Amino acid sequence: MTAEFNDMAGFRALLERQPDTDSGARDAAAERNGQLTKPPGALGRLEDLAIWYAGWRGTATPSVTAPQVIVFAGNHGVAARGVSAFPPEVTAQMVANFEHGGAAINQLAAAAGAKLDVHALSLEDPTDDFTTGPAMSEAALCTALRTGWEAVDETADVLIVGEMGIGNTTPAAALAAALLGGEADEWTGRGTGVDDAGLAGKTRVVAEGLRLHAGRGDGVETLRRLGGRELAAMAGAIARARSLRIPVILDGFICCSAALTLEKTCSGALDHCVAGHLSAEGAHGKVLAALGKEPLLSLGLRLGEASGGALAIPVLKAAVACLSGMATFAEAGVSDG
Numbered sequence: 260m261t262a263e264f265n266d267m268a269g270f271r272a273l274l275e276r277q278p279d280t281d282s283g284a285r286d287a288a289a290e291r292n293g294q295l296t297k298p299p300g301a302l303g304r305l306e307d308l309a310i311w312y313a314g315w316r317g318t319a320t321p322s323v324t325a326p327q328v329i330v331f332a333g334n335h336g337v338a339a340r341g342v343s344a345f346p347p348e349v350t351a352q353m354v355a356n357f358e359h360g361g362a363a364i365n366q367l368a369a370a371a372g373a374k375l376d377v378h379a380l381s382l383e384d385p386t387d388d389f390t391t392g393p394a395m396s397e398a399a400l401c402t403a404l405r406t407g408w409e410a411v412d413e414t415a416d417v418l419i420v421g422e423m424g425i426g427n428t429t430p431a432a433a434l435a436a437a438l439l440g441g442e443a444d445e446w447t448g449r450g451t452g453v454d455d456a457g458l459a460g461k462t463r464v465v466a467e468g469l470r471l472h473a474g475r476g477d478g479v480e481t482l483r484r485l486g487g488r489e490l491a492a493m494a495g496a497i498a499r500a501r502s503l504r505i506p507v508i509l510d511g512f513i514c515c516s517a518a519l520t521l522e523k524t525c526s527g528a529l530d531h532c533v534a535g536h537l538s539a540e541g542a543h544g545k546v547l548a549a550l551g552k553e554p555l556l557s558l559g560l561r562l563g564e565a566s567g568g569a570l571a572i573p574v575l576k577a578a579v580a581c582l583s584g585m586a587t588f589a590e591a592g593v594s595d596g
C-alpha cells in the first residue's frame with residue numbers, strides 16, 4: 260500500500276497513533292499458558308515470547324505460518340573515508356548474490372520457511388558523507404522510509420528486517436552515540452574486519468559526525484543526519500509492521516540502531532519487536548540494553564543481512580506451537596501441582 264506520510268512531520272504523527280497490543284488476547288494467552296502440561300515457567304523465555312506474540316496477533320492461540328524477511332541495501336558517502344574492510348561495489352554485488360540465491364540469508368530464510376524480499380535503494384547514489392553535512396535531505400529520508408513502509412507484506416505474520424551496506428556500521432555507531440551518549444570509541448567496532456588503523460580512522464569519522472549532528476533533533480532527524488537509506492527503510496518497515504500488528508524480530512547492530520531512532524522519536528515504538536540475536540559487533544549489546552531487549556540467540560554472528568533475525572524464526576514458531584498446541588492439565592488428565 261502507499262505510505263500515509265509525505266514528510267518527517269507526517270511520519271512522526273503516524274508513529275504517535277500506532278495500535279497497541281491486544282491486552283485481552285495477551286491475558287487469555289497467559290491464562291492458557293498457566294494451564295498447559297508443564298511445571299509453571301518450565302519453557303522459560305518461550306512462554307513470554309508466545310504470550311507477547313499472542314497479544315500482537317490478537318488471539319490466545321496464534322500460529323506462525325507466513326514469515327517475511329526483507330533485506331534493504333544502501334550505499335554510504337562516508338565509505339569513501341575508508342571505514343570498511345570491503346569496497347562499496349560489494350553492496351550491489353551482494354544484492355545480485357541475494358537475487359541469485361547465493362547468500363547466507365537465502366539459506367537461512369529457506370531453512371526457517373520464510374519468504375525473502377530484497378530492496379536495493381539507489382545504490383548508484385550513495386548518501387552524503389555525514390562529516391560534511393547531513394547524510395540525507397528530508398525528501399531522500401522520506402523516500403527510503405516509504406520504501407520500507409511499502410515493502411511489508413500485509414499477510415505476513417512475523418517480519419524480519421535486515422540490511423546490506425558497505426560502511427554501514429559507521430552510521431550505525433554514529434546514530435547510537437548521538438542518541439545514547441558517550442564517546443565515539445564506545446560505539447565503533449571492526450564491522451567487516453577493519454584493522455587497528457582502520458578502527459581508529461572509523462572512530463575519528465564518527466567523532467566528526469557527532470560534532471556536527473549530535474543533539475540536533477529527535478530520532479528521525481538524527482536518522483536523516485547520520486543514517487542511511489537502508490537504515491531508514493528498516494525503520495519504515497518496522498513502523499508499517501506495527502500499523503498492521505505484525506510482530507518484528509530485530510537483527511544485528513545496524514538494524515537495532517535504525518530501530519533505536521523510532522524509539523527515540525516515540526517511546527514504545529518498538530513494543531512489537533523482539534531482539535533476534537546478539538551480534539559480535541560489541542556495541543550491539545549496549546543498544547539492546549538501552550532498548551531493554553534481551554536477545555533470543557547469541558551465536559557470534561556479525562553478518563547482518565537479517566541473518567540473526569531469520570535464525571530466531573524457528574524459536575518463535577516453536578514457542579507459539581507450544582502455546583497453541585499443547586494440552587492443558589484438564590484435557591490430558593494430568594494432575595496439576
Ligand SMILES: O=C(O)c1ccc[n+]([C@@H]2O[C@H](COP(=O)([O-])O)[C@@H](O)[C@H]2O)c1
Binds near residue numbers: 424428429514538561
Ligand atoms: O548485523 C551486524 O551486527 C553486523 C555487524 C558487522 C557487519 N555487518 C555487515 O557488514 C556490513 C557493514 O560492515 P562495514 O565494516 O562495511 O561497516 C554490512 O553489510 C552489514 O550487513 C553486520
Ligand SMILES: Cc1cc2nc[nH]c2cc1C
Binds near residue numbers: 345353451
Ligand atoms: C561479502 C559480504 C557479505 C555481507 N552480507 C552482509 N554484509 C556483508 C558484507 C560483506 C563484505
